[in-house]
Amino acid sequence: MSQGSLDLLKVLAVTALTFAVGTLVMLYVILLLAQYGANLPMVGSLPLRAPPEIVPLLADNRLFTTLAAVHVTATGLALLITSNTIDMALLIVSKAVTVVITALLGFVGGHMAYLQLTEGTAFALSPLTPVAIVLVGFWVLSTILSVPTLRQLGNLRFVVAIGLVLVGPLVLVAL
Template structure:
């Protein structure tokens, strides 16, 4: 199986997004560190907790929001396959790609923050709490590439069987993750 141009393009966007947000977070935290050390009387800067564990990690580890979006997206994809609507197909494709990029940006932020803590304090990387969000990221990547509604429409009449399966799978995704 070959990777389509759209899938390859999305992977490039995700890589650049993760790297950009990781580097941006590192720069931002170092600027805050410098301001806290040399300009601590500035409002808010002196009170920023640079050494606290990234608060995004627990938020991403408890990814009910992303899981709920994935479950609803799977169900809606099934419903969309039962009808013919280019508008709905395009909307679902845009949402799945956008959520994939947002999750990647958040992971880039967490990576940058973890790198900052590693460099400044020697804090160990702890990626295991991020496993659920990585699973959801892969799920949304699949929903925006291999399992997108436009791709599934190419199955002909088999799309109706897939549609019923997706409608039944949506609630299971919500319960499983």
């Protein structure tokens, strides 16, 4: 495993932990404000929204699947030409999406911990399986299948490029 892959895994672990703890603290602050601060003029007039409504949205991963399909196709197209700018753009996007998905999963983890601690609700990770698959997919796109890595294949990259252009739409249909 390369140093870049290890660094990305460290960033993902810290992101997940930060967002899980941040969510847990935020939800407890909301709970405390709802219970004890409702008489305060500013707090009493604020509508307390339920941030966990994003969990079903996260379980419906069509957005991430679409991004993955477009990214696979764009990687194939980038391999057909030579452009360091496009290569770096695709690498940055894949890493950024990986971190965003991890942050959302950290939020879900913090929310599940909150529900477990306050209401005794059992953890249900099965709805998040598609999101975990997309997370692994973007991690692969940002490490093993990144454009700079695939460029090292020499002329075989053109065959890989055509394959990726054909696989992109299949990813969209399959997931």
